[in-house]
Amino acid sequence: MKITQSFTVARPADAVWTFFQDIPAVAACLPGAELVESGADGIQRGKVGVSLGPFRASFEGEARVTADAANRSGHVEGRGIDKRGGSHSRMSLDYKLEELDRSTRVDIEVDLTLSGPIAQFGRIGLVTEAANMLVGEFARNLDARLSQAPQPRGVDAALHRGRNRISAVSVVLAVIRAKFKILFGRRPR
Numbered sequence: 001m002k003i004t005q006s007f008t009v010a011r012p013a014d015a016v017w018t019f020f021q022d023i024p025a026v027a028a029c030l031p032g033a034e035l036v037e038s039g040a041d042g043i044q045r046g047k048v049g050v051s052l053g054p055f056r057a058s059f060e061g062e063a064r065v066t067a068d069a070a071n072r073s074g075h076v077e078g079r080g081i082d083k084r085g086g087s088h089s090r091m092s093l094d095y096k097l098e099e100l101d102r103s104t105r106v107d108i109e110v111d112l113t114l115s116g117p118i119a120q121f122g123r124i125g126l127v128t129e130a131a132n133m134l135v136g137e138f139a140r141n142l143d144a145r146l147s148q149a150p151q152p153r154g155v156d157a158a159l160h161r162g163r164n165r166i167s168a169v170s171v172v173l174a175v176i177r178a179k180f181k182i183l184f185g186r187r188p189r
């Protein structure tokens with residue numbers, strides 16, 4: 001499944017770019033994420049917790065992160081496995097920063113492949129809505145972090161570990177709202 005998102009951060013592109021190079025700080029902004037090891041080879045190892053109603057998964061895996069400073073863009077290739085539930089994920093993510101007037105637009109394109117029990121949620125749109133909510137929460141956390149005074153790396157990473165999981169009720173309500181917008185948005189006025 002392909003997911004495309006954009007959000008705006010009320011900070012200059014140079015500040016956002018510098019922040020994006022601090023992988024532990026970025027991971028701390030992502031709900032449910034925990035960075036376990038940051039390798040010198042560019043491989044990041046970590047965990048991402050997902051909760052969709054009664055379904056819970058904890059994906060353990062790794063990602064390779066590459067950055068292109070000249071274009072303020074980056075690429076992430078990752079994969080993970082939920083050892084308890086048997087679900088697998090594979091992800092390719094591209095991001096690009098664009099300087100706006102006193103802010104920065106972040107464009108994200110994700111190609112996500114899910115297999116195992118979690119794949120059933122992708123068929124009914126829950127994964128897409130969960131991704132939309134995750135990106136929204138990530139953008140708020142990113143903006144909050146960039147608004148703070150600089151802190152040593154990793155100081156609050158432990159505070160974010162496993163927090164801010166997306167509620168299944170919120171996801172289902174978002175799917176229902178989206179369906180109603182589609183249904184009633186096409187009516188002639």
